Amino acid sequence: MNVQLLNKKEAIFESTLKLINEYGFHGTPMSQIAARANVATGTIYHYFSSKDELILELFKYCRERTNDHIFNVDQALSYKEKFFFIWNRLVDYYIANKEVFWFIEQFYSSPYYELIQQKKNPSYYGADRMRLFFEEGIKSGIIRDVSFYTLVSIYIGTATSHVKMVTYGFCKMQAKGREDILEIIWNGVKNQ
């Protein structure tokens, strides 16, 4: 990542992200997180009360950054254009930031995610903007009136699945595959 790290907290985040991507939750000791971030082990505990909290905070950090990025969209575009644009932005972002993608995927598949749900902390939920975006399409009659989670399964499910294929190396990152997916899901959800 080419970003100039402004503080130690972000250095710790970036270090954790890379190590977890490489060795998984289990295989990344605090000592190595510290080493890669050029801080002492104890320093991490100045910012985070435990390893679990570090991982929870990192998840929030990743999700906020991702959401801020993908929903930064020109409101002058037509709904169809926005539908395509946001999907492509999400895929681009994840492919350019593989560590973020794999960390989020690992997190969602792990028991950590239940911890967050138990807390019932609204700031953990990042679905608000997605919900608004789909509601906009439904209310204006452009896309079919189906439930939010149905649309998420189709829109986000295909995007993450596609990113997995590409980062696994199964298929090349080529425009054709993306266009096909987008055309297919758009044909499926549009009203007519």
Next chain:
Amino acid sequence: MNVQLLNKKEAIFESTLKLINEYGFHGTPMSQIAARANVATGTIYHYFSSKDELILELFKYCRERTNDHIFNVDQALSYKEKFFFIWNRLVDYYIANKEVFWFIEQFYSSPYYELIQQKKNPSYYGADRMRLFFEEGIKSGIIRDVSFYTLVSIYIGTATSHVKMVTYGFCKMQAKGREDILEIIWNGVKNQ
């Protein structure tokens, strides 16, 4: 291999599956796997050379069982019917066997999966039947001629995404949501 051996091995598999589902890869010690399977810790090492090998074998075991189940389909059905049937079977199987689903998800998102890819062991790849099924639809002109991985993103991506929503408790396991998803992706992939 006699019956007794299979029983112990399967008991270890089932125990591992449940514990990993509950505590994650990192949070499940061999001692607990043994306890839940009613065997001694050392016994596990009679069947598996290490914890990593146990997890790799368990992954193969889960994937084989899942594939055997979902592709057990009446060939007399029309292609569209099979398309709907297999998708529903996959979703049903995962919802009825949540530990299998979450284990596979965790595995795919973890660095373990790269280990398997490095081995280049064909027995690890379970995509053959899926590929044949899509080819059947393309050759007969029923579904659009797009790449295998595009179809996987749409077909499997939406299925796993839907299972996640349901097992997270975001949406009820009701017929409506499924029908909507299937109708949308079928509208998208069918020819013209």
Next chain:
DNA sequence: ATTTAGCAATTGAACGTTCATTCGGTTGCA
């Protein structure tokens, strides 16, 4: 039919390592 040899299966305490966390001390800045 009984004995016996030998190997497979099983046990769980012990071992050595790794790791998250702590803490007493140091640095740097306001």
Next chain:
DNA sequence: TGCAACCGAATGAACGTTCAATTGCTAAAT
């Protein structure tokens, strides 16, 4: 002067793995 930031060796618990000992089973030998 005071306080936050920072350090890293020390601590103790947890964990994967080993191993010497025990049991159970099978089949050949008597």
